[in-house]
Amino acid sequence: MPAAVPRRRPVTVLGLLLCLAAAAACSGGPGPAPEPGPGAAAPSGAGADTGTGESPYWVDPQTDAARQVAAWEAAGRNSDAQVLRRIADRPMALWGPGGDPGPEIRRAGAGARATGRTLVLAAHNLPYRGCGPRSAGGAKNATDYRRWIGAFADSIANTKAVVILEPDAIAHVVDGCTRPEHHAERYRLLSEAVGRLKRNPGTKVYLDAGNPAWIPNPLDLVEPLSKAGLARADGFALNVSNFQPAAATRAYGAEISEAAGGKHFVVDTGRNGEGPLPGDREKAWCNPPGRALGTPPTDRTDDPLVDAYLWIKRPGESDGPCRGGPRAGTWWPDYALGLARRARE
Numbered sequence: 001m002p003a004a005v006p007r008r009r010p011v012t013v014l015g016l017l018l019c020l021a022a023a024a025a026c027s028g029g030p031g032p033a034p035e036p037g038p039g040a041a042a043p044s045g046a047g048a049d050t051g052t053g054e055s056p057y058w059v060d061p062q063t064d065a066a067r068q069v070a071a072w073e074a075a076g077r078n079s080d081a082q083v084l085r086r087i088a089d090r091p092m093a094l095w096g097p098g099g100d101p102g103p104e105i106r107r108a109g110a111g112a113r114a115t116g117r118t119l120v121l122a123a124h125n126l127p128y129r130g131c132g133p134r135s136a137g138g139a140k141n142a143t144d145y146r147r148w149i150g151a152f153a154d155s156i157a158n159t160k161a162v163v164i165l166e167p168d169a170i171a172h173v174v175d176g177c178t179r180p181e182h183h184a185e186r187y188r189l190l191s192e193a194v195g196r197l198k199r200n201p202g203t204k205v206y207l208d209a210g211n212p213a214w215i216p217n218p219l220d221l222v223e224p225l226s227k228a229g230l231a232r233a234d235g236f237a238l239n240v241s242n243f244q245p246a247a248a249t250r251a252y253g254a255e256i257s258e259a260a261g262g263k264h265f266v267v268d269t270g271r272n273g274e275g276p277l278p279g280d281r282e283k284a285w286c287n288p289p290g291r292a293l294g295t296p297p298t299d300r301t302d303d304p305l306v307d308a309y310l311w312i313k314r315p316g317e318s319d320g321p322c323r324g325g326p327r328a329g330t331w332w333p334d335y336a337l338g339l340a341r342r343a344r345e
Contacts, residue, residue, distance in 0.1 A: 093314070095124055109159035126186060128182050160202040170228055270310075
């Protein structure tokens with residue numbers, strides 16, 4: 001999975017709220033009650049309890065976290081293995097591979113259908129998806145992307161699924177990362193992707209909209225979201241791969257929602273249990289120390305605007321080669337264990 005990217009500039013309108021929430025170590029709005037302890041976790045792949053009863057989302061038994069639990073148990077590291085079950089036994093998004101996404105999505109879809117659960121997916125393969133002079137990453141061109149998103153959608157078929165569509169894509173248009181000559185194509189491809197995915201009867205689609213510490217004014221995202229097909233989507237996603245507290249994220253999302261006709265949203269709570277790292281925000285996004293898991297994945301949010309708390313960025317995967325981490329998207333067991341040890345739920 002790709003790394004998080006730098007979330008630029010502090011929020012001005014919501015800055016006070018962010019600071020207060022971070023100081024209180026806010027890990028989410030209304031949500032699941034604390035679990036009895038890591039030793040009480042359900043077996044991997046069995047639909048682990050998230051603290052509010054069984055999650056509606058599918059738990060993949062083949063994640064790096066699940067394999068790490070098995071390896072540590074085999075090595076006698078039973079205490080660490082039990083703590084890591086706080087990640088391994090909970091549902092996380094499957095990021096569609098950039099080559100052929102079909103085999104992995106069909107494998108996961110079969111598991112979700114067999115257990116009666118909802119599959120959580122992330123589609124992240126737009127052309128020019130990265131920053132920098134070469135705008136690297138993603139499909140080679142629009143034709144390749146249309147082929148890829150078609151295969152992605154075909155592989156979901158009738159599986160009940162939630163798709164987080166193209167993390168960073170819209171915020172990168174707003175912050176200037178994506179070059180102007182690519183804007184129109186990006187909006188067109190996103191809108192087409194929403195339409196293609198929504199042809200599946202059980203698929204919900206949420207367009208990614210960054211996070212409160214990235215785009216200072218949430219209203220700057222409303223028109224771009226509209227151009228990207230928000231009207232036909234189920235809503236938008238916030239805080240993907242980031243650490244912003246759920247309270248501040250909820251306030252930010254509410255402003256977007258009000259200006260976008262009441263659209264709902266989902267929040268990535270995988271690593272926001274202690275909020276963002278204090279200090280330099282330009283460095284806080286990449287493998288920040290001392291962070292914790294946030295609210296476990298659930299659709300019981302007690303909030304009319306928030307459809308779900310999800311773990312979209314997989315906790316324990318590196319953001320990149322910073323602070324001693326491996327390359328972006330690589331499983332980092334020591335970091336994962338720290339997130340799990342500091343979890344409050």
